[in-house]
Amino acid sequence: MDIKDKNILIIGLGVVGGSYAMALTGAGYKNIYAVNRSEGSIKKALGLGIIKGGSTNVEDFARNADIAVIAVYPTGAEDCARKLGSLMKKGSLVTDVLGIKRYYSQKISAVLPDYIDYVPAHPMAGREKRGLDYASAQVLKGANFIITPIARSTEQGICEVKQLAEDMGFGKIRTLTPDEHDSVIAYTSQLPHALAVSLINSDEEDSNTGDFIGDSFRDLTRIAEINADLWQELFLGNRENLLAAIDMFTDQLSAIRSAIQSEDKESLIKLFEKSSARRHALIKK
Amino acid sequence: MDIKDKNILIIGLGVVGGSYAMALTGAGYKNIYAVNRSEGSIKKALGLGIIKGGSTNVEDFARNADIAVIAVYPTGAEDCARKLGSLMKKGSLVTDVLGIKRYYSQKISAVLPDYIDYVPAHPMAGREKRGLDYASAQVLKGANFIITPIARSTEQGICEVKQLAEDMGFGKIRTLTPDEHDSVIAYTSQLPHALAVSLINSDEEDSNTGDFIGDSFRDLTRIAEINADLWQELFLGNRENLLAAIDMFTDQLSAIRSAIQSEDKESLIKLFEKSSARRHALIKK
Known part of the structure; x- marks a missing residue:
């Protein structure tokens, strides 16, 4: 299955999650969905045509997701992962966008079942402002992208996250340990x-x-x-x-x-x- | 006499002096001259049409200058002022572009005869690179400009320096004491x-x-x-x-x-x- 046909669920339509939705849609990904706390950003994202569907309830899309991107604030990541872990199917993949890795990767990994792959990542692009209004596919172009695999991360998962980063237009894509x-x-x-x-x-x-x-x-x-x-x-x-x-x-x-x-x-x-x-x-x- | 018809002599065709020559010529000033240590920059400036004449010898132009701009490095400023002071005519005006004022304004003032006006100034625009090749009128546009009059500075001299700054396209033009x-x-x-x-x-x-x-x-x-x-x-x-x-x-x-x-x-x-x-x-x- 072509990665561009996979169901990709973005949790959190802030600057980074919103930019992902824009860049992936712009790269020809056909099945981008989003979950967000407030309905306003969902409606806006639907209006912009950067997601195929969206909801304030993660249950609406997590079961069918092939890949989920945790793009919430760091302290919300564990809760988010727990919900995804209880809903996502065997063989699905979770990645994230958190700016620090060791502490939160451990937290996320601990609540995800073994049958879900997990590849932590850090896209080095952001804005001073918050929210979907400041999202932009352009800000990702040429930016650095760091993948920080942990023991459970599979080669296939790492390849897919790398593919996402390449398709979004990131520049140097590097692998480091979380430490x-x-x-x-x-x-x-x-x-x-x-x-x-x-x-x-x-x-x-x-x-x-x-x-x-x-x-x-x-x-x-x-x-x-x-x-x-x-x-x-x-x-x-x-x-x-x-x-x-x-x-x-x-x-x-x-x-x-x-x-x-x-x-x-x-x-x-x-x-x-x-x-x-x-x-x-x-x-x- | 319109300030744009005055003989203006720039000492030092580096980034700042070169940018002054470009911006003043661009603003319609007709008589911009330059003195520079090396002949290469003089030839380049003549080729660019941003000066009317140039020399490696300050004597060639200082006697006829109405306004001289000291755009050399701070530690070269005193020597430069001494030469100008021995050559420039009564009622002429000296200004500078030095990034610190108290120490060097005193040094410059001490070697300039009383019959020459002196208005220290600091154009807040520069480049990391050095030399005429990196000069640009554009870098001055909208930049801050600080005039730091001392006791001997005349109102007319301050007005003329302000006029130069405005014509070069500087943004906020403010007056402060050197301290x-x-x-x-x-x-x-x-x-x-x-x-x-x-x-x-x-x-x-x-x-x-x-x-x-x-x-x-x-x-x-x-x-x-x-x-x-x-x-x-x-x-x-x-x-x-x-x-x-x-x-x-x-x-x-x-x-x-x-x-x-x-x-x-x-x-x-x-x-x-x-x-x-x-x-x-x-x-x-």
């Missing part, structure tokens, strides 16, 4: 958010800073407009790794601070040359 | 650069991080590819303010770190809500 993922993501995603929030919060109250900023300040604070509920879950769910990443960063900032304090021009130049070379290499790849 | 400028700029410009450099330098050597980044990491590290020579001058020339800005930032990052450490969900949400409101207000203005 590797959480460590790297603390550095590449949660740490930058912590920095952006700290930067904008360190301004004085009622200042007219906006009149005196350049592109650099704008770029560095874009993600300071943050979905507070989601990101406290991501920060606390990846606590140890994020603390370590903050400490690594703080060491580097201290090195710059010391060089400024002691007016050490040569050390500053070395730090800048290192960062320039690294950034250049990063973007070339 | 106010250096304090706010430590926060909005130098601190973000220190953070970007620290972020990318805190990665492990030879990691393949590039495969696991999203837009947030890309945005936050863009300015980590930095002109090392220029930025060590800017950092050390604004030392006290930048140290204070780093310390304010560190306090905020520590607050986030503590909240993560103690798994304090409510504090995290409050910090995120504060940053979201601030960022939202910043961009709306």
Whole structure:
């Protein structure tokens, strides 16, 4: 059976779930269904033609689903998986989009019956805003996609999730263990958010800073407009790794601070040359 | 005399000086001249039609200049001003584009004769790259422009610099004292650069991080590819303010770190809500 003919059920029509529905429909997938807490987004998604059917009740579509995508907030994922586990058929596949993997993959895996395959994944694309109105297939194009298989994940399941990612237009598709993922993501995603929030919060109250900023300040604070509920879950769910990443960063900032304090021009130049070379290499790849 | 007919001499055809030449010519200024250390950029600028004449020798054009723009690196500014001061005519105007004001404005002012007007300014637009090849009139459009008059600056000189900025397409044009400028700029410009450099330098050597980044990491590290020579001058020339800005930032990052450490969900949400409101207000203005 062609994967594009399979019944695919997306749980949660937020930014990521909505973008999946758009991208999969755009890629020629014919049987995309969605379950969402509120009816408004279901109606909107039906109106946009990005799902074939939708419901606020997971029972309406889970029994016939070949693949289910858990696209709810991390703390809602276990409940969602439990319901799917009680309804989905033998040989079906569950994947997810959670931004941290070890903790939640264990939770999800524990409530899914053995006869359901499970392949955790993290699409590295999102928006500051929440909800279907901000979903977009375009935001997935060329973005990085990380698959973090666990012991129970089958080769076939991994291939199917990879296929979904390719068809949605993701760029680099990589495989990591959940632990590797959480460590790297603390550095590449949660740490930058912590920095952006700290930067904008360190301004004085009622200042007219906006009149005196350049592109650099704008770029560095874009993600300071943050979905507070989601990101406290991501920060606390990846606590140890994020603390370590903050400490690594703080060491580097201290090195710059010391060089400024002691007016050490040569050390500053070395730090800048290192960062320039690294950034250049990063973007070339 | 219409300002567009005046003889305007730009010293330094780098990213900023080159962008000035492009934007002023584009705005209908007829007599833009340039002095540059190397002949290559002069020839290129003549070829582009963005200057009427150019030389590696400041004596060739300074005597007839009505307005001179010092667009060299900060540490070269004093020498440049001394030469201009010995050549320029009574009633002429000098302005600059330096990213820090108190220290260098004093240096420049000290070597300019009283009969030359001087109005320091900071166009908040630049590039990570250096040189005329990266100059662009477009990068100035809508950017912030700060004028930092000192005691000797005349009202007429301030008006003329403002006119130049408007004609080049800058957005908000504001006036600050040099001290106010250096304090706010430590926060909005130098601190973000220190953070970007620290972020990318805190990665492990030879990691393949590039495969696991999203837009947030890309945005936050863009300015980590930095002109090392220029930025060590800017950092050390604004030392006290930048140290204070780093310390304010560190306090905020520590607050986030503590909240993560103690798994304090409510504090995290409050910090995120504060940053979201601030960022939202910043961009709306």
